[in-house]
Amino acid sequence: MQRILITGATGQIGSELTRSLRAKYGGDNVIAAGHRRDLSQDAIESGPHMRLDVRDRAVLRDTVVKYKVATIYHLASLLSATAED
Secondary structure (H helix, E strand, O other), X not given: OOEEXXXXXXXXXXXXXXXHHHXXXXXXXXXXXXXXOOOOHHHHHHOOEEEOOOOOHHXXXXXXXHHOEEEEEEOOOOOHXXXXX
């Protein structure tokens, strides 16, 4: 299975999406990435995770190659209430 990367996985939407996709596709196939806030203990224990600044193209590219990422859910910097609208 090809892997999924979730940026903004420490936010309200990102943390819920991480949990749901890991339940559906397996913990090893969903990489949770956060930047400023720490990931929840559940996110840390249930699959791959990392601290990632999406503005750093080289690190983002290397992450996609290393984990063979096929899909990226880019939720970094989305405010929950605004995004839900």
